[in-house]
Amino acid sequence: MAKIGINIATGSLQKEEMIVGIDLGTTNSLVAIIHPENRQPVALKEHNSSSLVPSIVHFDKTGNITVGEEAKQYLVTEPHNTIFSAKRLMGKSYNDIKDNASFFTFKVIDDNTESLVKVQVGDKFYSPIDLSSFILKELKQRAEHILKTPVTKAVITVPAYFNDAQRQATRDAGKLAGLDVLRIINEPTAASLAYGLGLGKEEIKTIAVYDLGGGTFDISILQITNGIFEVLSTNGDTYLGGDDFDRLIVHYWMKQSGISETEISANKELSQALRLKAEEAKKYLSSNENFEAKVENISLKLSKQEFESLAAPLIERTIQSCRNAIADAKVDVQQIDSVVMVGGSTRVPAVKKAVSDFFGSPVNDTVNPDEVVALGAAVQADILAGNNKEFLLLDITPLSLGIETMGGLMDVLIPRNSKIPTKAGRQYTTHKDGQSSMRITVFQGERDLVQDNRKLAELNLSGIPGMPAGLPKVEVSFLINADGILVVKAKELRSGVEQSVEVKPQYGLSDMEVEKMLLDSLTHAKDDIAKRALVEARTEGEQLLQTTEKFIGKNASLLTQHELIQTAEAMQALQLALTMEDKDLIHKKVEELNDISRPYAERAMDQAVSSAMKGRAI
Template structure:
């Protein structure tokens, strides 16, 4: 077996290892960068012009295309062309349903709490699979440029991304054939790009104002002796340049420059208008008027429309500053990140709030990817004097329904670490919960290494889904892992202690890691099938309860149809076809939704009988 140039017992990279690239996986555009002759550079397209790869995926009859060629399909094939995937990462349907009307592709709303799925024809995709396509395109771009294979990467995420979103980003990297050595915060990457944090004697407090296509966040960092600490962060996962475009579209509809009905019903027309609004926003960064294709808007009108959105970002800056316990005069730099910060009103508003000129000397589209490349160079051991903290050599997690591995502390996470995640029961009246702890990189626990298990007993009997069970992983600097389970409503708890390094040699760790990449696609397919089955079983149970509880409200035809559709879903759930399960689930949900609404109206009407409002 070939020796991997990772020191898996410490998480550090051996000298003379291959290039570790930096990737900014963005909502609107993505980039890949690397260190060339000691300087971070973003990789351009084959024509040597653009560094940006539009985060757009198109599913053609024979191939999946990404970037500029896919972007051209937004108008001609809108229902098969996916964009703004980052907004969907680690999200459930209820998190994104308000945004759905502005998408041209289909989001599935089978379960308000289940992670969102995107439907293209008869196939269903997760945001992880879609993001992996973008990462594959970036990997191919840099491999073509350097004429060598690239395996290792640092990928950036917004500072506010939660564990689920970070793990989804890691999974997307793995599926693209990348060993994701670090998930780092975008503001940290931006700081590194400006050289802040490279000097060990430096002590600075900085603001990173990051307004991209779909997300906004402001972070206040303290950098001391090369260590980055996020003092505070604030923002909005649903505020960005896309929302500026939406303001322009809404204005054009109100002003009757855009046909409201046609915009709602014709996907190609909707995309054409959306792209015109995006163009208008860009033109108005350096002009007083946009006019094209019978559509027009002035800079003053644009500023008037977006001012409430900019005010929201300034309010977030105010909260972040207050939370950091700093005064404006203590801030040494205000760094601007994201293409949307090119809007003049944003620059002037942020400058005015912080009482200093903003720093946007480095291309705001490229700054995060460049910083990620610098972080990769640090991990490669090429930046002397930079502190590289100890990290977990392999992921740690627990077994969930169907034998799936749910990662709680991912590989390469800094040590010490304390991470908690909430779970619930899957059976009515469940009194005991077995917590099985595993180490490894595969999606099925059967392919990972079991470290131990314990029983959380004495859970008060409640309906499935009601108990609130928190699982905490506490990993100290010596590698001792304590796993604690608590039922938060009753206060009962149990824990287990697992000793350092868990008896694995470096070679065994290396083999586990290599296996995870070799089987990444197969593992994701297994996980998707099991998750579809688990979700289907919940829907089947709910459907049977609904039929039983509403016999008097349903007609014979409705009852017969529901029973038949439920049986169809039961049959599909036994198959190996994830898309067939999702399709039958969608069919049943679409049919039962109006019936459930009718039953709810009836229940409310019954409850209010004889009462005055």
């Protein structure tokens, strides 16, 4: 392996392989490594700049992309082209986020389906995976610039409550940014590792991790046994964070100065200036008693006491989440051995005091709360690089395992580098009415299309009772036991029909073949994900055409002549778009057909409901 020089602000050292730790946050993201000389985790930053990169992506008129501080300035001037909090959309469908859609200032597509959300900027459509990949790419380039060495391997952190789809989306974003994601680890686990908790071989500890970031709050209760972390419970509020503290201060000042909501929404510059001053006041009052400033000739005042009484209800909401988490974990507050503080907002003294009072012990806050998660990810990266000899690395799966889904796509159930033994499951459904069997084909590999991966096994689940498409629920589960044997099971949950197959260990690949498959997946990442996006767009378009046709067949009498003509034209345009190699065009035509059909679909629904109310069956 070629030796690569590393240069960190304080000195350089030859090192064979660099694995970085990345905290991909809702508000800010950053990269950390283990310093090759003093072996301590350190967040990467340039000279005196911040280690934090705002998780914001801006698209200009010509399609150029900027990320971070540079993109932040467009939040007010170009809200439609500036994407923030993309992490909230990871692995989500529109139905998952519709209650909070007003939170986003950019266009989140409502396609009324269970498919993943898309964000529209101009004529282009981006998935949350694309958006996160732009942030990760910026972090990768930043790290390479500081370290003067290529960075291709990473450990990325996610919230403990992230599900399988959200974790896989995070891996895909890494791959798209040119990173080989060796592990996805939970943020509370990373924070504990940064404090050295769980590094002792014999320790058994119960830990609470209180994480109050810019836009989200999480509390996790972890059990650490011999270096293995288990999440006992997690609770929180995905729309509560430091930004809410700032908002309270702004409203307080508006009341004091007699500024109305109408004035503030008409004057974006004043609104932004007040928000920035509020953030400044919050930070200043952490170590001072009174804050005073002027914005556009308005004098602003706030005392520490006033701020704390404003913040009290928000802090109480986080403590209520702590109560819930403790109850769910089935432990007593007295059993918590350590409380770890994460997130910039935990610097507020009133927050520290409330948490310390609730848990009845001082909190751990000596490590920079903005950096603690990334530093822990770097500790984990160091263990994976084999530099931390204290740690036994459990057996892991050399390549991802998954099944073929519609359009020949690979749906990963067990990502590569998962610890063995492990299990994972996901639900699927039928695509044709009355479909009575389902073929489940198991593949191994890192590419997005199954044709580029290695087929391992196949099983047929037959005897599914005839139901309309989309109704059967087939759960496919993978279990790898301690000997590395993979057992694949498929079960139709409504009828209980079941089938299973066993795949022998090691799957007969040499190290060189595994290495080649990994290399191919990175080399082709961009093309692969573009192909996947095109296949997914086509599948979505085809399904919409089928359901629209079916709907019109049943409800033609409810449509006006004009609606019928419009629908036929939009269907034709979509049909034509499906033959092109352009996913954005397909999404655009899907969106247009949805816009035309929405009014009469709602009319049909209203009519069905009113006839049901009259006591007639629908």
